Amino acid sequence: MAYSDKVIDHYNHPRNVGSLDKGSADVGTGLVGAPECGDVMKLQIKVNRETNIIEDAKFKTFGCGSAIASSSLATEWVKGKTIDEALAIKNTEIVKELSLPPVKIHCSVLAEDAIRAAIGDWKKKQETTKLVAAEAK
């Protein structure tokens, strides 16, 4: 199968590879997929508490070139966005940007899931923090 130039570029030069401190209250971690299915994505976001803007994003992916490219692109796109803006990212936009063929659409779905999972984790942390703060009062 031939890959698009953009997939190859992300594969050869993945953006934002790495890990953030998953214990930090400002960091949300999404881990989606399963090794048996051949792809696992870990996507992390660091959110500014005042502005709700995603200041940093990192990823690591076990998967094919398209899965790596989809998650690399996802970190690029969420950076600088608010939580609500990031939640609005659709897998179809990833498909379009990377020219993914039909058999690789699930890679983009997984990337969208990873964004949602990371945001979900961050939101949960914020609620716990609020709860703890309320109890302290």
Place this chain on the structure above:
Amino acid sequence: MSTDVKIPQAQTEQASDKNVKLPIYMDNQATTPMDPRVLEEMLPYFMEKFGNAASRNHSFGWAAEEGVETARERIAKLVGATAKEIIFTSGATESDNLAIKGAAEMYREKGNHIITVVTEHKAVLDTCKRLEKYGYRVTYLPVQKDGLIDLDDLKRAMDDKTILVTIMAANNEIGVLQPIAEIGKLCHERGVIFHSDATQAVGKMPVDVNKQNIDLMSISGHKMYGPKGVGALYVRRKNPRVQLSAIIDGGGHERGMRSGTLNVPGIVGLGKACAIAQDEMPKESCRLAGLRNRLRDRIMGRLDEVYINGSMEHRLPGNINISFAYVEGESLLMGINDIAVSSGSACTSATLEPSYVLKALGAGDDLAHSSIRFGLGRFNTEAEVDYVADRVIETVERLRELSPLYEMAKEGINLKDVKWAAE
């Protein structure tokens, strides 16, 4: 007439030092390049000796027939058969179909039970599946962790309705060699016909239909440096005499078992490929095993958590199949894109399922997704092996840095204990 055609030069010379020619072909279980000596032998049969081998009354037919019969003898000699026991086909898939369907139909009155193995090639498995629709009963034997069958399983599976056992000599993915002689002996003791798909074995390792008690055997041209589109089926003529119902009816060619005008150039090529293999096998199989082990040792010396799939002891000399834990196969192929190898990863298969052969070994889907098959062949050199090892090592290291699974494993998390979010 002169056949002044330029014969493409395969890389027969040792590449000097690290100076290898890219891309490197190391997928010789998929297909092999044709040996230039084979092409040379075939060329006159396209234009000069173009006759129909079935034309009995002129010199054009005689010339073609002579080419065919020489090839038949060469093939027979390589596998310890007689020339009359060789039937030409379009390839091993057709040979498998003819052997299995042909025997099933011919011996239907005797029984309806067939035994095969889960790791067989699809040409065998799908043929057996079709026969199940027609009322045949098929037992699919499991394999052990090393890819070999347990002979006791085979003994237990046989009953008085068993008419055919079909088990491959060498596996196309993991190169594992089944105990063919013992299987054949068990079959003969019970009067059961034994077919072996020896596509990957013939020309690579000694095969003898008498010593190994084989009754029917599939052979392919393009897996042993011959042309594509030609193969053969060995059909035993005595002790016991095996009969087959034809699948393709027509002019009664090939003793009525396979009608259709013979592919004379292809057959001549297959014959030459067999003759070369016979001459060079002792030296070549040692050379290939040496290169294969060099590749394995280099990779395993530098990378941890690398697993070999299938028995190392009972294995084709040129094959190695390795799983690189925490790295997905297709992404690894993408990183070594100047090297042609293949992967058992779901992403590289038409069905989007990981390799059923690797799954049958019980290694787990995750290791099937991480597997690469290296198929070394006649034209691979030591310099190429070293290049491939280096490229694989650096790419696996890079992809592991990118892998959340590797990171988790290094943190001491047992990946089997993680509750993965379903997709």
